[in-house]
Amino acid sequence: MIRAADTTSPSIDRCADYRIGGINISIGSELDDVLGDVAALYRGYPRSGTDMDGTIRMEVRKVKGRRLRRPRYRIVGDGEEIGRERRRDEVLPFLEWGVNWRVIATRSEYLQLHSAALVYRGAGCIFAGASGCGKSTLAAALLSRGWRYLGDELALIDPNSLNVQPFPKALCIKSGSFVLMRRLNMPFAGRRHHVKGFKGHVGYINPLDVQAHPLGDPAPVRFVIFPKYTEGCKPRLYPVSRARGAFGLARCALNSNMIGHQAFSILSDLVRGAECYGLESGPIDGACDLIESLF
């Protein structure tokens, strides 16, 4: 006889496959609401086949927790468990983070920078800096002004062409910018509030909900900008030397340990073809005007 405790609830596994830039992502889960959240983020993106080589495979499973047997959400990336979340509203941010983590781990053919990247008039623009400097908010605001979007978290640099490659995941916006996003008519995908660890509440924006053709093609990097958000300050854009630009980008490089010192010659070559600026950004409209005045 099979005891009830040995059985699991009946479930039907499903998966959704997306092509984000040049990277195939497959999300599997028996949880309809998780797949629904992901579908809202990537509605309109190209679909990829499930058995493509190099596909990043993520899974979300509901499992029983040890303490009080409360359910937890087990998140797996390419067969390796990367976390167990207690709260349902933590699942999507962790899943999105997990996709980034798998890209960092598996796409060493690119130099990966912790940066937002967009294209305007054919010129690639990288916004580099630590978390909280305003990369995603700037990216969202520029997207609303008609820029083409390449990504808000990872700028993938092809070492041969030095072009920045698209990896246009949904934009992740922290709660401090929710009011601004509403003013810019930027719609949040699906449920608005998710919880992303110490960053608190976040919302996601599907770029295809903002404009009809928001996704950019690979582009040469013409501008490297280091934003720093200071509330209420007058926006100021000031040139920095290429050496300072390369040094700043090196601090944002996520996989330089895999590429070694060659990472630095790639960055040096990249900034030789670009202008580098620091940006003190206060009110977003003024900051965007300054950036567009470079073109």
Place this chain on the structure above:
Amino acid sequence: MDVMRGSQWTLRDAEIVTPRQCDDIVEERLDHEAILVDRRSGHIHRLNETAMGVWRSCDGQRTTRQIAKQMTDVYDVDFEDALDHVDQLVARFAELNLLEVGMDA
């Protein structure tokens, strides 16, 4: 010639100190500045124009005194100040293990 690295070395005499760049340092020159990548430690260093000028003169042949003299030819600085800057920079480079320092006794 004695060769020492980093904290083993202290400046004693500008006439005999001949600093030389370590082999494992990759230099990327960007306009008037330079970035040094230490392949052993993975550390990256940014040098401004004057620091780069001193760094590029550290060829194991020139003494710090000669490097300082060279600086006075390029910049509007008197020799004592230039020597002071060179001494400090060479000491800092050595502390960061970017230079080997020879002593011609």
